[in-house]
Amino acid sequence: MRYIPHTEHDIQAMLAVLGVDSVEALIRHLPEDLRQRASLKLAPGLAESEISKRLTALAEQQTGYSPEQSFLGAGAYPHLVPVVVDQMVQRAEFATAYTPYQPEVSQGTLQVIFEFQSLVASLLGLEVANASMYDGASASAEAVLMAKRILPKRSRVLVARSLHPQYRQVIQTYLDGFPGLSLVELGWDETGRLEPAALARHLDERVCGVVVGYPNVFGVIEDIAAIGRSARDAGALTLSVTPESVALGILKSPGELGADIAVAEGQSLGIPLSYGGPGLGLFACRSRYVRNMPGRLVGETVDQEGRSGFVLTLATREQHIRRERATSNICTNHGLCALAATVFLCLLGKQGLRELALRNVKNSHYLAEALQQTAGVQPRFPSPFFNEWVLTVPQARQVWARLKERGVIAGIVLEDWYADLRDCLLVCATELHTREAIERFGQQLRQAVV
Amino acid sequence: MKTPARPPGPGKRTVLNEPLISARGSVGRVGYALPRDDIPERDQARDLPAALCREALDDFPEVSEGEVVRHFTRLSQWNMSAATTLYPLGSCTMKYNPVVNEYMARLPGLAQLHPLTPDDQAQGALMLLAELERCLAEISGMDAISLQPAAGAQGELTGMKLVRAYHQDRGTPRKKVLIPASAHGTNPASAALCGYDVAQVATGADGLLSADAVASCTDAEVAALMVTNPNTLGLFEREILRITDVLHAHGALVYMDGANLNALMGVAKPGHMGADVIQFNLHKTFSTPHGGGGPGAGPVGVKKILEPYLPIPRIVRQNDTWSWSDAAPKSIGRVRSFYGNFGILVRAYAYILAMGGDGLTHATRMAILNANYLRKRLESVYTLATQEPCMHECVFSDRSFHQTGVKTLDIAKRLLDYGFYAPTIYFPLVVSGALMIEPTETETKETLDEFADALLAIAQEITDQPDLLKQAPFTTPVSRLDETRAARRPVLRWSRSQDS
Structure with a gap:
């Protein structure tokens, strides 16, 4: 076996040192009725070329799916990934290390995380960011639990129904059984934004936080500043959730608008779609709440000779020390994805991220115009959007199916997620959608709507 | 931060200085190019108000x-x-990460697949996941698998949510979860997140959990026992069947932490030990890279009684077509977006394909051989935490040297000078100054000998020059870092003043 180095000679030499006659002797102390005597029912091992053949065959079974003709967003976004990002991620010194328990020989990982924290804090407009979480959805759930820790006497969290439904489901799962905290959902108004009257009705001294998508699942850019003012007046925290982090290259940051905790899905920042995972949870907050934060944090310090260096810090929040009293059960982060995002943000830089975001605005709005040339097709919400939006399309489900037969994935049928939003498609375009692909979608839609 | 270069003095370490990226570059410099913009000019402010x-x-x-x-x-x-040196972190299973897996995860049909692609256009990905579920069920002896959890700790959380849902369905979620003192910190943290009180069960002097100790803590308020087998001392819990019987007799469930599954493949199945739910750490047992701390993957396996509660969506097969289904009214819901860390799942599947059933069994046996070999080479000089036979890892205490003033931490730091990463230290908590060593099956006898020789040489240094150890390491890019300062005055991001 090519991954296991032991020759028969090695095994015998080791057994001789151990003074036993077989490997079996080392497990003879296991209860006999638990010993598994039958072989595992798995196929015999394969050579590299055979594995490659098998998996390539599976990879090529994604029949009919063409990234170029897919206008899917809804929580996962196709974006350019410079090859340098993947090259750095593949460096074995990064990929095959673990949590930097020994900082003297982990400065590479630690400095990368410090740079990551710096970039994320800046992107989200808040003072402190952690070393990352699993994904945007679980980061949202952790943010809700954090709000409860900051305001332990409060028992409710208000969540916009226009927050990505999978994020809401994850928050709900984390809250089930969690003592003293329940979830109240708030609707949207005709603009697609959180309904101010509903917010006013529910905001009281029982509420620890208000959770809102930015942009929300409809692509609508919520008024975080207004929500934040209302929340603050009620003594509650504002939690902003961004499933598409490229949007923050151009939109005002959640922090400058008044969010107390901001989370995001960082998949857009150099991480392949990979059928939805791994992703990258970005998590930032105001510095006064840092000791309530979940997850790892890297801080700068000095060594014995005064050289600058980095260590894991403020670990007294964490499970390996606090056990059942920890701020979270999270043990690691998504370190390699954080590296990818760091390299991506450095390559794009100050100018590039903004330019990338603006190109998304331009392409998606060009697509919006192209699609609206079909009679009866119009935006569901009359609000500015970033790179995805909701279209009203007569007989949306049938139209979507007809387009699929022509090789175009017209986003998702929104009724699958919101029963009350009938005849709506949620559509996305990014910098990867060419003029040709966009115009073809426009023509195909005209033919599909009858 | 323009740190002046520090050319090495005599006998000093040679290090390439590298400032923060914020200290590099120049105004207007770029490192990217967007695709050509062939879309007609638009009024930007009309599309997105300033x-x-x-x-x-x-x-x-x-x-x-x-x-x-x-x-x-x-x-x-x-x-x-792990690619550059032995990385013997106990309980982390830092085995070789096969390179071919990296190529497989990057196949365009997998890496560029959008998670909301219609199921009929993602059959290959769905088949791969279904097949991985089958493999994990076979290896563990569990009945059903969810690949959704993103990490071991999230697998634990998911597993305890399942426990809670099961009891809730029978009228009451119950109040307590039993956890041995030797458990990972994530166990109590995960149980607490599910609203459970944690009751600690004492570990015996031999490092093992006894059925009597468990029985004395078990009553009708106990929802589950969380037990790791082999435990964090590397010992197989020999009374496990009696222990799980005790729990089941009280209507409670058994959560088995699968962190140490590398010691069991083809040797014994958690499903036969009375486990009702386990998590797999694919980044440990199934060779996916640890990534400097993730992403890993933490699928859960359950017995039939817990299957109705598994996270949605589930993979289902109708005729010859695979699809995702949300039709599970008793499901705990989702624990993350989409379906799991797919890229990691692909790597783990490629590993299982490469190994085959016999290869996985061989891996477990060689992991046990390697740990026992190291234990034997070291036991005359370092004090074993227990005399019980070990499985895939061995644990030493600081008893042989604590009177010299040298600490376990000093030994760990000195090992870095010998070119090895340090074992897990000060864990499990039940062992004074623990050194927890897990070599894994992918290390050669020569490497194990070099590592043992290094630890023996360090033992001699403890006697001869203890002050040297307290100053170590000497060969690393930085020396010991001031962690107190880092925590007292946290600097968690760069600032513009540092840049200037």
């Missing part, structure tokens, strides 16, 4: 592609890693 737009990202770097490559390549060289 009032919604932010100021420039002033903190962001302005660097060339070459500068980025140099920066991160240099930083990578400051890491020890």
Whole structure:
């Protein structure tokens, strides 16, 4: 076996040192009725070329799916990934290390995380960011639990129904059984934004936080500043959730608008779609709440000779020390994805991220115009959007199916997620959608709507 | 931060200095190119009102592609890693990460697949996941698998949610979860997140959990026992069947932490030990890279009684077609977006394909051989935490040297000078000054000998020059770092003043 180095000679030499006659002797102390005597029912091992053949065959079974003709967003976004990002991620010194328990020989990982924290804090407009979480959805759930820790006497969290439904489901799962905290959902108004009257009705001294998508699942850019003012007046925290982090290259940051905790899905920042995972949870907050934060944090310090260096810090929040009293059960982060995002943000830089975001605005709005040339097709919400939006399309489900037969994935049928939003498609375009692909979608839609 | 270069003095370490990326670059420099813009000119302010737009990202770097490559390549060289050296972190299973797996995860049909692709256009991905579920069920002896959890700790959380849902369905979620003192910190943290009180069960002097100790804590308020087998001392819990019987007799469930599954493949199945739910750590047992701390994957396996509660969506097969289904009214819901860390799942599947059933069994046996071999080579000089036979890892205490004033931490630091990463230290908590060593099956006898020789040489240094150990390491890019200062005055991001 090519991954296991032991020759028969090695095994015998080791057994001789151990003074036993077989490997079996080392497990003879296991209860006999638990010993598994039958072989595992798995196929015999394969050579590299055979594995490659098998998996390539599976990879090529994604029949009919063409990234170029897919206008899917809804929580996962196709974006350019410079090859340098993947090259750095593949460096074995990064990929095959673990949590930097020994900082003297982990400065590479630690400095990368410090740079990551710096970039994320800046992107989200808040003072402190952690070393990352699993994904945007679980980061949202952790943010809700954090709000409860900051305001332990409060028992409710208000969540916009226009927050990505999978994020809401994850928050709900984390809250089930969690003592003293329940979830109240708030609707949207005709603009697609959180309904101010509903917010006013529910905001009281029982509420620890208000959770809102930015942009929300409809692509609508919520008024975080207004929500934040209302929340603050009620003594509650504002939690902003961004499933598409490229949007923050151009939109005002959640922090400058008044969010107390901001989370995001960082998949857009150099991480392949990979059928939805791994992703990258970005998590930032105001510095006064840092000791309530979940997850790892890297801080700068000095060594014995005064050289600058980095260590894991403020670990007294964490499970390996606090056990059942920890701020979270999270043990690691998504370190390699954080590296990818760091390299991506450095390559794009100050100018590039903004330019990338603006190109998304331009392409998606060009697509919006192209699609609206079909009679009866119009935006569901009359609000500015970033790179995805909701279209009203007569007989949306049938139209979507007809387009699929022509090789175009017209986003998702929104009724699958919101029963009350009938005849709506949620559509996305990014910098990867060419003029040709966009115009073809426009023509195909005209033919599909009858 | 323009740190002046520090050329090495006599006998000093040679280190390529590398500042923060924020200290590199120049105004207007770029490291990217967007695709050609062939879309007709548009009024940007009409598409997106200026009032919604932010100021420039002033903190962001302005660097060339070459500068980025140099920066991160240099930083990578400051890491020890499993690829560069033995990385014997106990309970982390830092085995070789096969390179072919990296290529498989990057196949365009997998890496570029959008998670909301219609099921009929994603059959290959669905088949791969279904097949991985089958493999994990066979290896563990469990009945059903969910691949959704993103990490071991999230698998634990998911598992305990299942326990809670099961009891809730029978009228009451119950109050307590039993956890041995030797458990990972994630166990109590995960149980607490599910609203359970944690009751600690004492571990015996031999490092093992006894059925009597468990029985004395078990009553009708106990929802589950969380037990790791082999436990964190590397010992197989020999009374496990009696222990799980005790729990079941009280209507409670058994959560088995699968962190140490590398010791069991083809040897014994958690499903036969009375486990009702386990998590798999694919980044440990199934060779996916640890990534400097994730992403891993933490699928859960359950017995039939817990299957109705598994996270949605589930993979279902109708005729010859695979699809995702949300039709599970008793499901705990989702624990993350989409379906799991697919890229990691692909790597684990490629590993299982490469190994086959016999290969996995061989891996377990060689992991046990390697740990026992190291134990034997070290036991005359370092004090074993227990005399019980070990499985895939061995644990020593600080008893042989604590009177010299040398600490376990000092030994760990000195090992870095010998070119090895340090074992897990000060865990499990039930062992004084623990040194927890897990070599894994992918290390050669020669490497194990070099590592044992290093630890024996260090034992001699403890006697001869203890002060040397307290100053170690000497060969690393930095010396011991001031962690107190880092915590007292946290500096968690770069600032512009540092940049100037």
